[in-house]
Amino acid sequence: MIAEDLACQELVELVTDYLEGALAPCRRARFEQHLAACPFCVTYVEQIRQIITTASAVAPQRLSPAAQQRLLRAFRGWHSLEPPPPHESG
């Protein structure tokens, strides 16, 4: 291993920065050089990707029908009210 090579222990702390595209070009290059030579770290990065894929398959939380009905009842009242003074415009 050459002196300025990234250690595996450092790489695992940079995975998120890497996946988020937040590594400076030189660090990104070192990251990718390490991956090219280290199948263990390839597995590690793959596992983080699997976590992201799996998390995206978690069903989003839904409001209970009763709570939704309460909001919809309130909606009828709000909509007939005069708008508040102007602020928070988008």
Place this chain on the structure above:
Amino acid sequence: MEATEQRSESTATIDSQSDAEAASTACLGGDKALVEALRSGCEASFAVLIDRHQASMLRVAEFYVADRAAAEDVVQETWMAVIRGIDRFDGRSSIKTWMFRILTNRAKTMGQRAARVVPVSAILGGAAAEDCAVDPARFFDARHPQWPGHWCNPPTAWALGPDDQVATNEAIEVVLLAITGLPAMQRTVITLRDVECWTSREVCIALALTETNQRVLLHRARSRVRRRLEQHEDEAADRLEA
């Protein structure tokens, strides 16, 4: 669009045919159609908005305020402000961004009132052992002559299923449990980013985090969830061997 304009005169009920059409048009037509429908008082469009955002709104509100009840108050106030202010929404941002800006402003105000705003530095500071992505014992010592800081106990690829691109129900269950058990800020960030697929920018704005702090929280969250799934996979492999 046509459906929403047609029904602007009548009273909205979620069961009516035209309302259902309006809502589905609003869903498909994106923000513009949704906003038109809301302005006309279309209740089904409001139901669409609730369905899409209520859970995330509560999550973001809980990031700022003392408890669930206070968060629910903030969300309720936000919905009212959204409905009453919808005529002033000018479409420069997405309706989601606009709504969450209102929510965040209110939640911050209430959080300050309750003196509950925790400085992020208090959460990010100090690198405790559990904040390491991987147990340091799995790497060779920094003084190792040949492999300092390299794996001595490397990860093994998971057999998550026939197709790794599709998560199995079991893995989903483990990941969900792991997320539920995370410290609050990490849980909020990973849920918005990875479960609800928000962009980092959306998360930073809604939670008033810098990009760096958002990444630190996301990193710790993903690392912990990976450790939890690894533990699960190792146990499953042991059972197979036994």
